[in-house]
Amino acid sequence: MEDINYNGNKPILQLKSVSVAYTPDKKAVNEVSADVFPNTITAIMGPSGCGKSTLLRAINRMHDLYPSVKTTGEILLKGKNVLQMNPMEVRRMAGMVFQQPNPFPTMSIYDNVLAGYSLNGIRLNRQEKDRIVEQSLVSVALWDEVKDVMTKRGSFLSGGQQQRLCIARTLALKPELLLMDEPTSALDPISTNKIEELLLDLKSKYTILIVTHNMSQAARISDNSMFMYLGNLIEYGNTRHMFTKPRNKKTEEYLTGVFG
Numbered sequence: 054m055e056d057i058n059y060n061g062n063k064p065i066l067q068l069k070s071v072s073v074a075y076t077p078d079k080k081a082v083n084e085v086s087a088d089v090f091p092n093t094i095t096a097i098m099g100p101s102g103c104g105k106s107t108l109l110r111a112i113n114r115m116h117d118l119y120p121s122v123k124t125t126g127e128i129l130l131k132g133k134n135v136l137q138m139n140p141m142e143v144r145r146m147a148g149m150v151f152q153q154p155n156p157f158p159t160m161s162i163y164d165n166v167l168a169g170y171s172l173n174g175i176r177l178n179r180q181e182k183d184r185i186v187e188q189s190l191v192s193v194a195l196w197d198e199v200k201d202v203m204t205k206r207g208s209f210l211s212g213g214q215q216q217r218l219c220i221a222r223t224l225a226l227k228p229e230l231l232l233m234d235e236p237t238s239a240l241d242p243i244s245t246n247k248i249e250e251l252l253l254d255l256k257s258k259y260t261i262l263i264v265t266h267n268m269s270q271a272a273r274i275s276d277n278s279m280f281m282y283l284g285n286l287i288e289y290g291n292t293r294h295m296f297t298k299p300r301n302k303k304t305e306e307y308l309t310g311v312f313g
């Protein structure tokens with residue numbers, strides 16, 4: 054892991070022997086340890102079922118919704134173990150964006166951006182609301198497209214716009230970390246391209262972890278990549294190095310399409 058891009062920074066996220074088990078007899082994620090650095094994009098790659106989404110969901114405590122799922126190890130976000138924090142606080146600090154854009158369909162565009170506040174019972178005055186909505190929509194390059202239709206429902210927008218709205222909803226809470234689970238796989242190439250450009254732009258302020266099946270996407274946008282296989286983190290390093298000179302045979306086979 055010596056070739057990781059980290060710009061001389063300390064890690065913002067530290068995974069220490071993280072395991073996740075849905076059933077007592079099998080770990081979907083097995084003793085994963087890795088440091089993730091601020092203002093980087095880290096791609097998590099690997100074949101279907103290797104544990105990518107499971108690992109991502111552990112970071113913002115989404116498995117809490119299912120008491121039978123056991124997460125062990127330590128997940129330190131800015132030095133604090135998320136497994137011992139208030140889950141609401143964790144989800145504010147580490148926001149999740151999913152594969153299918155999921156704006157609240159009956160809420161207005163304006164209210165969708167603020168949903169993280171209203172759902173958590175945080176009251177804001179009108180000025181604060183307007184400022185947060187504008188800032189968040191500007192940062193996902195959606196403001197100009199929607200500023201005159203703010204009262205329309207979220208579902209009024211195209212798929213790509215809906216995904217940018219979902220990213221805005223996450224950014225509205227001023228997270229440290231953006232967790233993205235295949236955020237472009239339901240989008241057309243033009244919308245995908247816009248989101249990729251957006252992520253490259255956002256990394257100056259945020260740290261991004263993105264699960265992707267799309268190797269060329271990982272190569273285009275990520276600084277570092279993790280390759281997972283059967284729940285194990287097989288290789289983690291600088292994306293360019295990994296794509297040109299993988300250290301592990303399994304990584305090489307995956308990247309060259311021997312299996313997928």
Ligand SMILES: Nc1ncnc2c1ncn2[C@@H]1O[C@H](COP(=O)(O)OP(=O)(O)OP(=O)(O)O)[C@@H](O)[C@H]1O
Nearest residue numbers: 075076081099100101102103104105106107108266
């Ligand atoms: N809710 C669940 N209950 C039981 N097992 C599960 C559950 N979700 C996932 N698994 C199992 O955990 C393992 C890892 O799944 P996970 O979805 O994290 O993989 P993935 O790499 O994200 O796959 P994909 O690329 O297909 O989304 C798989 O064996 C899967 O069958």
